[in-house]
Amino acid sequence: xxxxxxxxxxxxxxxQGDCSTIELPDGKLIIxxxxxxxxxxxxxxxxxxxxxxxxxxxxxDADHVGALPSVLDACKSINQVFMLMDRPAAKDPFAKLxxxxxxxxxxxxxxxxxxxxxxxxxxxxxxxxxxxxxYPSMSANVLAAKPNATSGIICLTIKSKTxxxxxxxxxxxxxxxxCHGTKPYFLVGPHHGAPExxxxxxxxxxxxxxxxxxxxxxxxxxxxxxxxxxxxxxxxLEQAGAKVCCxxxxxxxxxxxxxxxxxxxxxxxxxLGLNPPRSGFSCRGPLQLHLGPDGFVGDGWDDEHQKRIxxxxxxxxxxxxxxxxxxxxxxx
Amino acid sequence: MIAFxxxxxxxxxxxxxxxxxxxxxxxxxxxxxxxxxxxxxxxxFQFPQTMFPVDGGKVLLRTYEPLKLLxxxxxxxxxxxxxxxxxxxxxxxxxxxxxxxxxxGLLAKANARxxxxxxxxxxxxxxxxxDFKQFSIDRAMPxxxxxTLISRRLGQPAMVEWADGSRTSLHAxxxxxxxPLEPGDDFAAYVKLxxxxxxxxxxxxxxxxxx
Numbered sequence: 163x164x165x166x167x168x169x170x171x172x173x174x175x176x177x178q179g180d181c182s183t184i185e186l187p188d189g190k191l192i193i194x195x196x197x198x199x200x201x202x203x204x205x206x207x208x209x210x211x212x213x214x215x216x217x218x219x220x221x222x223d224a225d226h227v228g229a230l231p232s233v234l235d236a237c238k239s240i241n242q243v244f245m246l247m248d249r250p251a252a253k254d255p256f257a258k259l260x261x262x263x264x265x266x267x268x269x270x271x272x273x274x275x276x277x278x279x280x281x282x283x284x285x286x287x288x289x290x291x292x293x294x295x296x297y298p299s300m301s302a303n304v305l306a307a308k309p310n311a312t313s314g315i316i317c318l319t320i321k322s323k324t325x326x327x328x329x330x331x332x333x334x335x336x337x338x339x340x341c342h343g344t345k346p347y348f349l350v351g352p353h354h355g356a357p358e359x360x361x362x363x364x365x366x367x368x369x370x371x372x373x374x375x376x377x378x379x380x381x382x383x384x385x386x387x388x389x390x391x392x393x394x395x396x397x398x399l400e401q402a403g404a405k406v407c408c409x410x411x412x413x414x415x416x417x418x419x420x421x422x423x424x425x426x427x428x429x430x431x432x433x434l435g436l437n438p439p440r441s442g443f444s445c446r447g448p449l450q451l452h453l454g455p456d457g458f459v460g461d462g463w464d465d466e467h468q469k470r471i472x473x474x475x476x477x478x479x480x481x482x483x484x485x486x487x488x489x490x491x492x493x494x
Numbered sequence: 495m496i497a498f499x500x501x502x503x504x505x506x507x508x509x510x511x512x513x514x515x516x517x518x519x520x521x522x523x524x525x526x527x528x529x530x531x532x533x534x535x536x537x538x539f540q541f542p543q544t545m546f547p548v549d550g551g552k553v554l555l556r557t558y559e560p561l562k563l564l565x566x567x568x569x570x571x572x573x574x575x576x577x578x579x580x581x582x583x584x585x586x587x588x589x590x591x592x593x594x595x596x597x598x599g600l601l602a603k604a605n606a607r608x609x610x611x612x613x614x615x616x617x618x619x620x621x622x623x624x625d626f627k628q629f630s631i632d633r634a635m636p637x638x639x640x641x642t643l644i645s646r647r648l649g650q651p652a653m654v655e656w657a658d659g660s661r662t663s664l665h666a667x668x669x670x671x672x673x674p675l676e677p678g679d680d681f682a683a684y685v686k687l688x689x690x691x692x693x694x695x696x697x698x699x700x701x702x703x704x705x
Contacts, residue, residue, distance in 0.1 A: 199658050200691040205634040228658035235638035258657040429621035435605040438627040441690045
């Protein structure tokens with residue numbers, strides 16, 4: 163529970179898409195990406211209406227922002243919306259998707275702020291915590307050829323140390339350049355486990371070692387047509403020392419489970435009092451972190467999840483971890 | 495020979511589900527052994543009903559497999575494996591109500607984040623047995639969506655482009671509330687979504703003006 167002076171961070175299982183929420187000490191929410199149309203976040207907000215401190219849209223892709231009109235409708239109140247306002251305003255479908263945002267801003271329901279480097283989304287002096295934007299700059303945003311190239315990178319720092327990174331669909335070199343040496347506790351993705359340039363083993367490994375996250379969460383849908391996440395990237399993440407888990411199971415880990423069993427590996431949604439997505443089969447499902455006196459702690463379902471994925475046919479995360487363990491043993 | 499008739503107690507079942515439920519409640523519990531029962535041992539039975547009405551039958555709680563009942567002959571009671579429900583054998587007709595009650599009780603605790611450690615163990619066991627995803631989707635409220643009507647003909651499926659750029663072909667019955675619209679009209683509506691974002695129903699349609 164978001165009791166006094168703590169943070170609860172939820173990485174939602176929205177199928178193929180991204181959505182996270184931060185429950186602040188005052189009970190308000192920060193939403194980082196909304197997930198696609200039909201996002202379970204909307205169901206949850208309709209059941210438990212909340213005041214929202216900020217909605218942050220990392221970039222203009224439907225799997226990150228598709229549920230925005232529904233989320234705006236389901237929230238009790240909203241202070242701020244952060245988004246890439248310089249991106250294709252005249253281009254469908256984003257002009258349509260953001261119609262409701264613009265309408266709300268004009269009616270004075272919330273403020274609209276450009277998502278760019280230096281923007282501070284939230285800060286709490288008592289916790290010495292700060293959520294801020296480290297990418298993109300205004301020029302990078304305007305000049306980017308594709309939405310992913312201009313994806314916002316959001317960092318949560320506690321006591322001046324970067325603990326969590328939300329890079330949206332940003333390329334690994336952008337993440338590495340902006341978060342070099344931070345050694346965060348948690349990295350999301352990026353890009354559903356297939357960031358641009360991941361095929362170049364040496365550079366990808368270099369970027370991951372430069373950031374050195376302890377844990378990584380891949381938000382991915384069982385039914386995605388892009389072969390996300392890429393097993394090679396998961397292995398590189400594990401070999402860089404990050405413990406990886408994916409929101410949903412894919413055929414790369416266990417085709418039979420996906421095709422025949424058709425049940426979640428772990429129904430974490432129910433365990434955490436969250437709503438499940440409308441498609442796919444959960445592997446880790448959603449994941450929650452709570453800020454305690456000694457840093458972040460998990461939701462308590464990691465061990466159960468590990469036990470269950472060991473029974474899958476080819477769990478890609480465990481394969482990468484085995485290689486990492488062998489390397490560590492050899493070093494010792 | 496032990497044979498119980500399972501029943502749905504005190505529930506008004508939605509006509510859409512009535513057939514499904516009746517198929518299972520008319521069956522009898524299938525015994526785990528023959529007619530001779532060793533009273534010193536617990537006997538295993540299956541409860542054939544796998545759909546349990548919630549909200550007066552508007553929503554169903556489905557189990558993946560029939561529930562396992564462990565019967566104690568001496569006390570003439572049975573427990574439901576993994577559910578911590580104990581009933582007298584002559585109250586088996588009450589089982590659907592107790593199953594739903596147990597499920598809703600733990601769901602409420604999970605939502606309030608007040609599950610104790612023992613609750614968590616039991617809740618995990620129950621979630622492994624029920625289709626929680628389908629239950630949640632069936633129970634979810636409609637979402638506010640915006641879109642554009644692409645095409646519509648009387649009695650034919652209608653094509654809609656949602657604000658995120660994806661297109662959906664709507665069954666003529668589902669698209670009926672869009673009747674006042676012409677192709678090209680932008681609209682907002684509350685849309686009940688099913689599995690894989692399938693449109694189940696549309697209500698409260700309004701036309702959108704340009705901002």
